[in-house]
Amino acid sequence: MARRNEVKLNECKMAVSLSTWVLISNFKLAYNLLRRPDGTFNRHLAEFLDRKVPANANPVDGVFSFDVLIDRGTSLLSRIYRPATAEEPQPNIAELEKPVTAEVVPVIIFFHGGSFAHSSANSATYDTLCRRLVSLCKAVVVSVNYRRAPENRYPCAYDDGWTALKWVNSRPWLQSQKDSKVHIYLAGDSSGGNIAHHVALRAIESGIDVLGNILLNPMFGGQERTESEKRLDGKYCVTLRDRDWYWRAYLPEGEDRDHPACNPFGPNGRSLEGIKFPKSLVVVAGLDLIQDWQLAYVEGLKKAGQEVKLLYMEQATIGFFLLPNSNHFHTVTDEITKFVSSDCIKTIGERIMQCIGALLCVDYVCLFKCFLG
Amino acid sequence: MKRDHNHLQPNPDPSSLRGAPSTGKAKVWDEESAQQDCGMDELLAVLGYKVKTSDMAEVARKLEQLEEVMCNVQDDGISHLASETVHYNPSDLSTWLESMLSELNPPSTFDPFGAAGTAAAALDDSFLVPAESSTLTTLDFDNINRKHQKSGQQIFEEASCSDYDLKAIPGKAIYSQKTQPQTHDSSSSSTPTNVKSEKRFKSTSGPPSPSDIFPPPPPPAAASYGIPTASTRPVVLVDSQENGIRLVHALMACAEAVQQNNLNLAEALVKQIGFLAISQAGAMRKVATYFAEALARRIYRFYPQNPLDHSFSDVLHMHFYETCPYLKFAHFTANQAILEAFEGKKRVHVIDFSMNQGMQWPALMQALALRVGGPPAFRLTGFGPPSHDNSDHLQEVGCKLAQFAKKIHVEFEYRGFVANSLADLDASMLDLRPSEVEAVAVNSVFELHKLLARPGAIDKVFSVVKQMKPELVTIVEQEANHNGPVFLDRFTESLHFYSTLFDSLEGSVSSQDKVMSEVYLGKQICNVVACEGVDRIEGHESLTQWRNRLSTAGFSPVHLGSNAFKQASMLLALFAGGDGYGVEENNGCLMLGWHNRPLIITSAWKLTNKTTAISQ
Numbered sequence: 001m002a003r004r005n006e007v008k009l010n011e012c013k014m015a016v017s018l019s020t021w022v023l024i025s026n027f028k029l030a031y032n033l034l035r036r037p038d039g040t041f042n043r044h045l046a047e048f049l050d051r052k053v054p055a056n057a058n059p060v061d062g063v064f065s066f067d068v069l070i071d072r073g074t075s076l077l078s079r080i081y082r083p084a085t086a087e088e089p090q091p092n093i094a095e096l097e098k099p100v101t102a103e104v105v106p107v108i109i110f111f112h113g114g115s116f117a118h119s120s121a122n123s124a125t126y127d128t129l130c131r132r133l134v135s136l137c138k139a140v141v142v143s144v145n146y147r148r149a150p151e152n153r154y155p156c157a158y159d160d161g162w163t164a165l166k167w168v169n170s171r172p173w174l175q176s177q178k179d180s181k182v183h184i185y186l187a188g189d190s191s192g193g194n195i196a197h198h199v200a201l202r203a204i205e206s207g208i209d210v211l212g213n214i215l216l217n218p219m220f221g222g223q224e225r226t227e228s229e230k231r232l233d234g235k236y237c238v239t240l241r242d243r244d245w246y247w248r249a250y251l252p253e254g255e256d257r258d259h260p261a262c263n264p265f266g267p268n269g270r271s272l273e274g275i276k277f278p279k280s281l282v283v284v285a286g287l288d289l290i291q292d293w294q295l296a297y298v299e300g301l302k303k304a305g306q307e308v309k310l311l312y313m314e315q316a317t318i319g320f321f322l323l324p325n326s327n328h329f330h331t332v333t334d335e336i337t338k339f340v341s342s343d344c345i346k347t348i349g350e351r352i353m354q355c356i357g358a359l360l361c362v363d364y365v366c367l368f369k370c371f372l373g
Numbered sequence: 374m375k376r377d378h379n380h381l382q383p384n385p386d387p388s389s390l391r392g393a394p395s396t397g398k399a400k401v402w403d404e405e406s407a408q409q410d411c412g413m414d415e416l417l418a419v420l421g422y423k424v425k426t427s428d429m430a431e432v433a434r435k436l437e438q439l440e441e442v443m444c445n446v447q448d449d450g451i452s453h454l455a456s457e458t459v460h461y462n463p464s465d466l467s468t469w470l471e472s473m474l475s476e477l478n479p480p481s482t483f484d485p486f487g488a489a490g491t492a493a494a495a496l497d498d499s500f501l502v503p504a505e506s507s508t509l510t511t512l513d514f515d516n517i518n519r520k521h522q523k524s525g526q527q528i529f530e531e532a533s534c535s536d537y538d539l540k541a542i543p544g545k546a547i548y549s550q551k552t553q554p555q556t557h558d559s560s561s562s563s564t565p566t567n568v569k570s571e572k573r574f575k576s577t578s579g580p581p582s583p584s585d586i587f588p589p590p591p592p593p594a595a596a597s598y599g600i601p602t603a604s605t606r607p608v609v610l611v612d613s614q615e616n617g618i619r620l621v622h623a624l625m626a627c628a629e630a631v632q633q634n635n636l637n638l639a640e641a642l643v644k645q646i647g648f649l650a651i652s653q654a655g656a657m658r659k660v661a662t663y664f665a666e667a668l669a670r671r672i673y674r675f676y677p678q679n680p681l682d683h684s685f686s687d688v689l690h691m692h693f694y695e696t697c698p699y700l701k702f703a704h705f706t707a708n709q710a711i712l713e714a715f716e717g718k719k720r721v722h723v724i725d726f727s728m729n730q731g732m733q734w735p736a737l738m739q740a741l742a743l744r745v746g747g748p749p750a751f752r753l754t755g756f757g758p759p760s761h762d763n764s765d766h767l768q769e770v771g772c773k774l775a776q777f778a779k780k781i782h783v784e785f786e787y788r789g790f791v792a793n794s795l796a797d798l799d800a801s802m803l804d805l806r807p808s809e810v811e812a813v814a815v816n817s818v819f820e821l822h823k824l825l826a827r828p829g830a831i832d833k834v835f836s837v838v839k840q841m842k843p844e845l846v847t848i849v850e851q852e853a854n855h856n857g858p859v860f861l862d863r864f865t866e867s868l869h870f871y872s873t874l875f876d877s878l879e880g881s882v883s884s885q886d887k888v889m890s891e892v893y894l895g896k897q898i899c900n901v902v903a904c905e906g907v908d909r910i911e912g913h914e915s916l917t918q919w920r921n922r923l924s925t926a927g928f929s930p931v932h933l934g935s936n937a938f939k940q941a942s943m944l945l946a947l948f949a950g951g952d953g954y955g956v957e958e959n960n961g962c963l964m965l966g967w968h969n970r971p972l973i974i975t976s977a978w979k980l981t982n983k984t985t986a987i988s989q
Contacts, residue, residue, distance in 0.1 A: 018433060
């Protein structure tokens with residue numbers, strides 16, 4: 001038994017840098033302590049061990065943050081991250097919700113990971129990630145502190161995501177100058193990716209426009225045991241046993257993993273054919289045991305005629321985007337940046353018009369110079 | 374494999390070992406360690422973990438070891454790590470992992486110095502859950518009789534359920550910090566228990582000195598993690614109403630006018646604030662009103678002259694205690710630390726700088742009464758300001774406590790000292806007994822910041838505290854920056870701080886309690902905004918600033934653990950509107966906040982250099 005574990009550990013170590021390995025192993029260790037066999041969760045110890053950071057209205061590396069109580073009834077907090085501007089390097093603390101000034105400002109609603117049970121919006125890991133997103137995408141990031149399992153099962157996390165979406169959509173100060181609309185993207189890792197999908201689903205009939213979904217190692221599953229699950233069980237800090245535990249903790253009691261929350265394109269799923277669903281960027285780690293479900297998700301979107309881009313990172317483990325010390329990290333961040341900024345210029349036609357406009361301007365200047373001699 | 378992103382990180386991580394031959398693996402990892410400097414790994418620091426780059430490989434090894442041990446041990450073994458073990462300072466990965474390894478792998482050889490016995494005993498204790506508990510109750514005077522009817526045994530039985538009876542919350546201090554002085558040059562030769570304690574407090578390079586224990590200001594990356602720095606501004610917006618925002622703007626504009634000495638404008642704005650405030654509901658209206666009043670006092674130079682009638686301020690204090698959990702949290706967490714520090718002591722002496730009505734002490738006395746081996750002799754010395762009606766209120770408090778002590782069969786001694794300021798204190802007044810005979814704890818809840826107004830006062834008090842040779846010093850302070858030199862900054866900070874505090878009161882059930890608490894806090898607001906110089910006693914400072922002061926003065930941190938954290942969290946659940954309260958652990962301190970905004974912090978300290986050696 002010990003030998004087999006040794007082999008697994010060594011394989012994992014081979015795949016990632018030392019500090020990433022330490023980070024992920026530490027999480028795995030802590031998480032093992034917190035899950036109880038009877039399905040309950042040691043919430044107090046979880047909160048004690050989780051490294052948190054307060055919001056900071058003083059910019060750090062050009063990004064400042066503040067918390068907002070979005071819904072008092074459920075104590076739903078979100079942390080807002082904004083870029084500090086050159087004109088206002090130190091934001092006025094009475095004007096944190098000052099209107100965004102750019103033509104187009106992407107607003108990324110972010111759902112942190114943790115398999116529905118762990119972490120918070122103010123976990124240091126996710127605070128750092130959100131700050132990076134702001135810098136990369138010149139976006140405002142809204143990180144939702146959704147209610148967690150097992151104390152709050154399905155559909156609480158989705159409800160909270162939906163509340164946050166409505167809130168973001170109704171903030172005048174988040175509207176882009178170009179069209180006085182809020183340019184919303186949904187993003188998340190692990191359970192957060194799952195939440196992003198389901199919130200986008202809920203947005204469909206509502207008239208709220210979601211411009212894109214970014215799913216990082218999204219958490220999906222099903223009753224069937226897939227090939228990747230069997231092959232990779234226990235190898236890279238994740239086991240089938242713990243995956244099962246988290247689904248049991250989140251899904252309604254008595255439901256199995258073919259519940260649409262877990263398996264959106266499974267036997268109980270809903271067809272997205274003909275539906276206006278946002279374009280998706282889905283990142284799958286090649287060493288993630290649930291990749292078959294993630295790939296099935298991508299297939300499901302494609303079959304329904306939806307726009308989806310798959311980023312398959314062959315040698316990546318879960319959590320690879322938490323530390324900026326691998327090629328995977330940079331590939332993914334580049335793709336995210338492109339994904340989010342591409343809505344500024346929607347069509348080739350628009351692009352051409354822009355170029356012509358630029359050319360014309362230059363021509364006029366030339367003419368003037370000649371004229372003035 | 375091209376690596377072209379070195380510009381993004383100061384210490385390029387040679388990282389990705391895929392493709393590295395397995396024989397070369399160990400070598401590559403060692404090389405990696407050698408290449409980095411001896412500082413903290415910045416990438417992990419930002420995520421909340423303090424791991425020296427040079428320790429990384431060792432930390433990885435410990436993780437592997439733990440993984441292996443956990444696979445081999447039964448499920449029970451792991452669950453005991455989660456439910457019984459007290460965890461400390463999870464940011465210090467190396468020490469945390471080490472402590473768990475020791476729990477699962479007690480040393481097998483018998484150490485002639487008896488240390489292995491200690492470690493084994495520590496492990497054994499963990500299985501004797503109910504009988505070994507030290508119980509900490511959240512009593513106040515009214516509940517004394519009710520609690521007292523329960524027998525000790527009953528309380529222990531309740532303790533073994535996972536749903537604790539919150540009136541008698543069992544505390545568990547397995548992981549007691551051994552208080553025998555250790556010669557600081559012992560390192561790997563000492564026992565696991567001693568090594569644990571030592572590693573917690575000293576860096577691993579060179580002999581310890583105050584600067585080792587408190588390194589110079591961390592590099593920016595580490596500083597931006599969670600440790601509230603002087604320039605960190607946590608803000609939570611609980612009220613996004615249009616009027617609320619306009620009110621805040623008006624208040625800020627008025628403060629700015631005051632700062633610029635444009636008193637005509639300031640006067641006009643203050644009046645405008647009054648109008649705006651009326652249309653507002655809830656906490657924002659009240660906060661605005663208090664701030665407006667304070668601004669008006671400053672503008673018209675009508676400073677609050679006479680200190681409050683003491684009995685009235687006592688009443689306000691008690692209502693504040695009842696309405697919201699801040700004082701209870703402070704008392705509770707401080708008591709937990711004191712209880713652990715007093716373990717094994719036969720005679721103890723608590724010196725309380727914040728006596729008031731003595732509400733902190735019945736719970737501690739109860740816990741001491743119920744501890745294994747019986748209670749110590751308990752001596753209490755309390756300090757308080759003079760009262761104006763010539764009553765000796767400190768003596769009255771002492772009498773009540775003496776009666777209580779008699780009921781619970783604890784030998785009790787009391788002395789009250791009236792002083793205008795703690796700086797008037799002298800160690801010679803205290804009739805201190807030798808530390809081998811009596812262990813001392815010094816306690817201060819929301820008192821130390823008052824000394825900052827007078828130059829030299831805080832340093833004098835620190836030096837007097839050192840003369841008391843305390844086992845432990847517990848300090849609870851507001852987590853706020855209300856002592857900066859610029860008025861507008863202080864105003865802004867305190868506006869947000871008290872807005873958050875008032876918002877947390879809104880959920881209170883009793884409206885009388887709420888009103889009294891608001892008046893209590895209103896006095897503080899008035900002081901922060903309207904007063905200057907030695908009169909501005911509410912000069913709150915942040916944890917970072919207190920840490921610097923204390924380490925300079927010769928104190929080092931004592932960590933509060935997961936047991937205190939858990940019990941404090943459970944305590945909070947009792948309060949109406951409880952959902953907004955949260956406890957956070959930060960480098961061994963416990964913070965209480967409202968909607969993620971830290972508001973008060975409990976920290977514990979000991980002397981860095983114990984000058985008296987206790988004879989073995």
